Amino acid sequence: MNDNTRATKADKLDGEHFDVVVIGAGMSGLAAGIRLAYFGKKTLVIERHYAIGGLNGFYVKNKRKYDVGLHAMTNFVPEGTKNSPLSKILRQLRIRREELDLCPQICSEIHAFGNKIRFDNDFELLESEIEKAFPQQIDGFRKLDEFLRGFNETALDSADVSAREHVAKFISDPLLIDTLFIPLSFYGSSRQRDMSLPLFAIMWRSIFREGLARPHAGVRQIANLLRKKLQEAGAVLRLNCGVKKILTTNRTATGVELDNGARIVADKIISSAGLVETMRLCENVACDYGAENVGRITFCETITQFAAEPATDFGWGQTIVFFNDAERFNYAEPAGLIDPRSGAICIPNNYRWRQRELAPQEGCLRVTCLANHALWKAARGNNEEYARAKSLAYKKMLDTALSHLPPVSDNKLRSAIVATDMFTPATIERFTGKLGGAIYGSPEKIRTGTLPVKNLFICGTDQGFHGITGAMLSGISMANLHLLP
Numbered sequence: 001m002n003d004n005t006r007a008t009k010a011d012k013l014d015g016e017h018f019d020v021v022v023i024g025a026g027m028s029g030l031a032a033g034i035r036l037a038y039f040g041k042k043t044l045v046i047e048r049h050y051a052i053g054g055l056n057g058f059y060v061k062n063k064r065k066y067d068v069g070l071h072a073m074t075n076f077v078p079e080g081t082k083n084s085p086l087s088k089i090l091r092q093l094r095i096r097r098e099e100l101d102l103c104p105q106i107c108s109e110i111h112a113f114g115n116k117i118r119f120d121n122d123f124e125l126l127e128s129e130i131e132k133a134f135p136q137q138i139d140g141f142r143k144l145d146e147f148l149r150g151f152n153e154t155a156l157d158s159a160d161v162s163a164r165e166h167v168a169k170f171i172s173d174p175l176l177i178d179t180l181f182i183p184l185s186f187y188g189s190s191r192q193r194d195m196s197l198p199l200f201a202i203m204w205r206s207i208f209r210e211g212l213a214r215p216h217a218g219v220r221q222i223a224n225l226l227r228k229k230l231q232e233a234g235a236v237l238r239l240n241c242g243v244k245k246i247l248t249t250n251r252t253a254t255g256v257e258l259d260n261g262a263r264i265v266a267d268k269i270i271s272s273a274g275l276v277e278t279m280r281l282c283e284n285v286a287c288d289y290g291a292e293n294v295g296r297i298t299f300c301e302t303i304t305q306f307a308a309e310p311a312t313d314f315g316w317g318q319t320i321v322f323f324n325d326a327e328r329f330n331y332a333e334p335a336g337l338i339d340p341r342s343g344a345i346c347i348p349n350n351y352r353w354r355q356r357e358l359a360p361q362e363g364c365l366r367v368t369c370l371a372n373h374a375l376w377k378a379a380r381g382n383n384e385e386y387a388r389a390k391s392l393a394y395k396k397m398l399d400t401a402l403s404h405l406p407p408v409s410d411n412k413l414r415s416a417i418v419a420t421d422m423f424t425p426a427t428i429e430r431f432t433g434k435l436g437g438a439i440y441g442s443p444e445k446i447r448t449g450t451l452p453v454k455n456l457f458i459c460g461t462d463q464g465f466h467g468i469t470g471a472m473l474s475g476i477s478m479a480n481l482h483l484l485p
Contacts, residue, residue, distance in 0.1 A: 093472070
């Protein structure tokens with residue numbers, strides 16, 4: 001690693017001048033930094049955490065490597081496909097496709113209302129499954145798909161209207177509407193019980209029309225590749241380097257002050273910290289700015305490692321199972337610590353690995369469900385209470401997941417477990433700085449990336465593009481639009 005990306009003492013930056021300071025070394029911040037450096041901008045990327053990746057990070061616990069949040073990378077398309085988000089990312093970040101080593105999903109399912117709807121990276125499978133389960137709705141489903149295929153979901157001036165209201169113009173069965181919303185919501189919606197139409201179109205294309213894949217080494221493969229590209233482009237990366245405040249003069253951003261008091265001058269700043277989080281860093285902005293726009297959607301996730309191969313030893317062949325056990329799908333902050341009635345079950349082993357030896361050496365089961373940030377934060381104040389709450393939530397989430405998978409004897413399953421871990425909304429807030437632990441950020445987005453402070457812009461989830469692919473595309477798009485000629 002070259003010196004320009006080594007995390008060194010932040011006070012060495014005191015008084016230094018950069019063309020652009022990028023706040024946050026998640027996927028969007030790294031992508032923005034790479035793009036800017038390619039065009040000769042003197043660029044500094046700063047990250048409060050000790051590791052890159054942000055909401056899509058990774059860590060080691062008891063010598064085991066874990067991803068944070070990565071179930072799948074969306075927008076997978078076959079090699080040679082043009083005019084797709086993936087092809088744009090590869091082109092603009094100068095990444096060779098083989099560097100990502102993407103392995104497509106095998107097959108996923110939506111379990112809801114007595115149906116098991118299968119889908120993979122071929123849209124025709126989903127279409128045929130909808131026709132079997134909802135024969136009276138298939139014409140409306142096809143018309144909806146036709147409408148969404150012609151919808152410019154990346155247009156920054158798209159009207160922020162209700163997706164549910166618009167989908168209801170094509171589909172009359174509320175249970176089919178709920179069914180379609182389950183995977184799209186869990187993989188991208190920051191709004192309770194709905195999402196914006198542009199985001200719905202983005203997620204429809206990302207998951208249903210294009211598809212899911214996974215790098216063989218997980219999220220660290222993408223993060224480390226972006227770090228390498230950032231290094232090669234000549235940008236400066238500093239970790240353990242938090243921003244205390246954004247310096248402003250006459251409502252114009254002029255630089256940043258770090259946690260240790262060092263001050264950095266910047267012509268422009270782009271932040272992936274979030275809309276509300278970024279504005280609260282600015283001088284002369286109230287500490288409760290944007291309280292009504294702090295996201296309420298957050299999750300708990302459990303990770304269970306097995307000394308077994310899920311498909312061959314347990315009969316678990318699905319890649320991801322999205323489920324809803326309630327009478328209707330209620331994507332909202334729960335009244336209790338968790339709401340295990342709906343969620344996502346991911347088995348990372350079940351991708352089409354290029355070579356057998358590249359497949360994970362241990363089995364893995366990840367379970368995600370909605371959670372209540374305030375209750376988890378309160379529990380976090382008492383170690384015993386927090387540990388007890390996590391233990392109960394873990395058991396409930398695992399039991400729920402097992403009810404949606406082929407049965408395995410309890411003895412066989414328990415004896416195969418070699419490690420477990422879990423993160424809560426309190427974990428998310430602590431390590432990412434996201435207020436409320438809101439993974440998808442604020443319910444109201446700023447699609448143009450512009451803020452009421454001149455020379456200050458945002459990228460990432462609060463700009464409106466979600467997921468790993470969307471985050472990188474957001475960083476690229478905002479850098480191109482606001483910071484490059």
